[in-house]
Amino acid sequence: xxxxxxxxxxxxxxxxxxxxxxxxxxxxxxxxxxxxxxxxxxxxxxxxxxxxxxxxxxxxxxxxxxxxxxxxxxxxxxxxxxxxxxxxxxxxxxxxxxxxxxxxxxxxxxxxxxxxxxxxxxxx
Numbered sequence: 001x002x003x004x005x006x007x008x009x010x011x012x013x014x015x016x017x018x019x020x021x022x023x024x025x026x027x028x029x030x031x032x033x034x035x036x037x038x039x040x041x042x043x044x045x046x047x048x049x050x051x052x053x054x055x056x057x058x059x060x061x062x063x064x065x066x067x068x069x070x071x072x073x074x075x076x077x078x079x080x081x082x083x084x085x086x087x088x089x090x091x092x093x094x095x096x097x098x099x100x101x102x103x104x105x106x107x108x109x110x111x112x113x114x115x116x117x118x119x120x121x122x123x124x
Contacts, residue, residue, distance in 0.1 A: 006069065009027075014061060016060075052096075
């Protein structure tokens with residue numbers, strides 16, 4: 001698996017009265033992590049079986065995107081910004097959207113932990 005291409009990108013944002021407000025980060029196989037901004041979770045491999053056809057469409061509140069590339073497999077999802085687990089439960093595909101929701105929560109926790117760790121390290 002080490003020689004396979006790996007890439008994960010997440011975006012959540014909207015354009016409103018204060019301009020383009022967003023959070024975006026990506027992970028690459030070469031170890032680089034890019035971050036930008038202006039457990040009920042099952043295995044992440046299950047996200048590969050999901051389909052966003054029945055998920056809420058982007059709206060004025062905003063959208064979320066998740067893109068994953070692993071070797072020759074490439075998947076991407078787009079849905080409205082989700083404010084709570086209640087929105088997931090009330091959707092047309094609650095099981096699939098729940099997998100997405102918890103994976104995104106875990107990715108956010110991971111990236112924010114990396115950012116916090118970066119600022120805690122004291123230079124030599």
